[in-house]
Amino acid sequence: MEEGPYVLLYPDGSEVKNIPGTNTPFKLHLYKEAIGKAYQGITLFISTFQDFLANDCSGDSSSEDSEAQVKSTSHSPHYESDTLIWDVPDEASTPNAGSTSNRPPDLSLPFLDQEAGKKGTNIQENRHGQQKCYTNYTRLYAPIIIESDSEVSDDSRQHVQEESTDVLTSADIVSNLSLKIIKTSCSRFNINRADVWDGAIRGFRRASYNPSHDMLVKFTDDEGTTEDAVDTGGPKREFLTLLMDCLRTQRIFDGPANRRFLTFNSAAAREDEYFLAGQMIAVSIVHGGPGPRFLSDMLYNHLTGRTDINGTVEDITDETMKAALLEISSAASLDELHMLMDKYASLLQTAGCFDYPQSVEGKENIVKDFIQWYIIYRNQYSVQRFSDGLSTLDVIHALEQHPSVFRPYMCYNVEKLTPESLEAVFKAQLSEVGSTRRHEETRILGYWRDYLLDTGEQETGISLQDILMFATGLDSLPPSTFEPQPQLTFERTSKFPIASTCANTIKLPMSKSYEEFKNAMDFGIQNSPGFGLH
Numbered sequence: 001m002e003e004g005p006y007v008l009l010y011p012d013g014s015e016v017k018n019i020p021g022t023n024t025p026f027k028l029h030l031y032k033e034a035i036g037k038a039y040q041g042i043t044l045f046i047s048t049f050q051d052f053l054a055n056d057c058s059g060d061s062s063s064e065d066s067e068a069q070v071k072s073t074s075h076s077p078h079y080e081s082d083t084l085i086w087d088v089p090d091e092a093s094t095p096n097a098g099s100t101s102n103r104p105p106d107l108s109l110p111f112l113d114q115e116a117g118k119k120g121t122n123i124q125e126n127r128h129g130q131q132k133c134y135t136n137y138t139r140l141y142a143p144i145i146i147e148s149d150s151e152v153s154d155d156s157r158q159h160v161q162e163e164s165t166d167v168l169t170s171a172d173i174v175s176n177l178s179l180k181i182i183k184t185s186c187s188r189f190n191i192n193r194a195d196v197w198d199g200a201i202r203g204f205r206r207a208s209y210n211p212s213h214d215m216l217v218k219f220t221d222d223e224g225t226t227e228d229a230v231d232t233g234g235p236k237r238e239f240l241t242l243l244m245d246c247l248r249t250q251r252i253f254d255g256p257a258n259r260r261f262l263t264f265n266s267a268a269a270r271e272d273e274y275f276l277a278g279q280m281i282a283v284s285i286v287h288g289g290p291g292p293r294f295l296s297d298m299l300y301n302h303l304t305g306r307t308d309i310n311g312t313v314e315d316i317t318d319e320t321m322k323a324a325l326l327e328i329s330s331a332a333s334l335d336e337l338h339m340l341m342d343k344y345a346s347l348l349q350t351a352g353c354f355d356y357p358q359s360v361e362g363k364e365n366i367v368k369d370f371i372q373w374y375i376i377y378r379n380q381y382s383v384q385r386f387s388d389g390l391s392t393l394d395v396i397h398a399l400e401q402h403p404s405v406f407r408p409y410m411c412y413n414v415e416k417l418t419p420e421s422l423e424a425v426f427k428a429q430l431s432e433v434g435s436t437r438r439h440e441e442t443r444i445l446g447y448w449r450d451y452l453l454d455t456g457e458q459e460t461g462i463s464l465q466d467i468l469m470f471a472t473g474l475d476s477l478p479p480s481t482f483e484p485q486p487q488l489t490f491e492r493t494s495k496f497p498i499a500s501t502c503a504n505t506i507k508l509p510m511s512k513s514y515e516e517f518k519n520a521m522d523f524g525i526q527n528s529p530g531f532g533l534h
Helices: 028-035 049-054 154-164 170-180 193-205 234-247 266-270 273-286 297-303 319-329 334-343 345-351 360-375 377-390 392-401 403-410 419-425 436-456 464-472 514-526
Strands: 006-009 041-048 067-071 122-126 144-147 182-192 213-220 487-491 498-500 505-509
Touching: 006 049, 028 041, 041 049, 170 273, 170 392, 170 403, 182 193, 182 234, 193 234, 193 273, 213 234, 234 273, 234 464, 266 273, 266 377, 273 377, 273 392, 273 403, 297 360, 297 377, 297 392, 297 403, 319 334, 319 360, 334 345, 334 360, 345 360, 360 377, 377 392, 392 403, 419 436, 419 464, 436 464, 436 487, 436 505, 436 514, 464 505, 464 514, 505 514
Parallel strands: 182 213, 487 505
Antiparallel strands: 006 041, 041 144, 067 122, 498 505
C-alpha cells in the first residue's frame, strides 16, 4: 500500500467518526448495538487521506453523486447474512458514495437493512442535501475486517470484552478455532502413563509435529506393549487431561498449587519449555481437552492485557522477600515505614520500587509494585515465550477477546462439578415408550441420578470427576463441546458398568437394587485406571 495517512470509511463511503445517524463518537460495541444484528465480523474500508480530501465536497452534489452502489458477491469470504461489501473496483471504475448527514437517527448502515442475505444484489440508496460527499472513489483498498468483540480503544476494551461473554460461550469460540484442524492428517503420540511428560515432550518436539493436524494417541502399558485401543477421541482426551495435571508441577511454574505463575529457569529457557507449555495448553483447548485450571489470576490478567494485575503477599514463595513485605505492610507510622525502606533498600532497589512515600498509606503501592515485579516483570522473558506458545491456533487472541469466558478453564475455579451439571452432560438412550425394557431402564435411570447425588455428597467411594473421567477421558468440563455427545446406555450382560471414552458412553448395569447398583458402579470405576480397561 502507499504511504499514509489513511482514513477509515463505512461501506457507504462516509468517514468513520461517529455512530451513523448520531453525534456519538465511534466505538465498536456502540456500532454493534446500532446495527442490532448478530454477526461475526464488520466490514470497513480504507482510503488514503489525500484521496479522501481531494474528493470531499462542500455540500453541492450532482445527482450522479447521490447514489451509493453496494454489491454482494458470491465469492466473498465474509458472512453474507451479516454484511455486504463492495466489489473491489478496477482502475477505471470509480463508484460513488453519498454522505449520511440526513439519515434518520434510528438508521445504521443503509445496506444492512436491505435484503442482507441475497447474493448478487445491488442496493442503491439516494442521498440528498449532503454536507459531505465522497465522489470519485478512486482508491479503494482491501476491506478491514474487525473480528467480533475486538478492542477499539483501551478505555472501551474491558467493556467490549465483558459484553462478549453475554453472547458467546467457550464452546462457540473453540468451535471456531477448531476449524483449523486438518482431520485427514495426524500427529502421533506414544504415551506411557507412568511418565506422561516424557512422551509429551517427544511428541511435541517431533520435526513432523503440526498443531493443526489431528492427534493420534497410543498408550503403552508398564511392559511397553501397545494397547489395542485405537484413538477415536478417548485416548486423546485422557492424554490431554493427564498432561494438564503434569504441567502444573513443572519447573517453569512457581507459587501456590492453585495460583501458579511463571518463574525463570535457565535450563528451561534453553529447552524453550515456556513456549512448549503455552503450546500444550493451546493445543489442549482446541483439540477438545481441558484447560490448565491452575494459572494465577495475576498472570492471566497480564496475558490477556488487563490492567488489574494485583496479587497478594501470599503469592511470594521466597520467605525472605515475603517477610520483608509483611513488615512493610504492617508499618504503623511514616517514620517506621522509612526505617523499613532503609532496611530493605537493596531488595526494593532490585525490584525498582525503592522510594520514600509521603504518607504511611504509600506502603500499599510499594507492596503492590514489588509483587508485580516478583510475578511478572522479573519473569518477562518467560511470560513472553509462554504467550508465544499460547498463540498456537490463535488461542491467545481468543483469551484476549474473551477473558472472562476462558478464566474458569485457565485459572483455579472454586466451582466444581455438581450432580446437576454432570447429569445434564449425559443423554439417556431409552427403549420404546411403553415397552418392558423402557420400564426397567427408567428404574436404573433413577438409580443413576441418586448415585450422582450421593457421589456429590461424598457418600460413595469415588468423585464426580472420576465418573466423568471414566466415561470421557476428562476430569472436568472442557471449554469445547463434547464430541460426540455423552450418552447413557444400559448393559444387560455385565454386572459392572462399561465405558467407551471414544464414544463418551457409559453402559449402566441392570442391578436389582440401588445398593447393588452403587457397589457395582464404585467397583467398576475404581478398577478402570486407564483407557481400554473395564
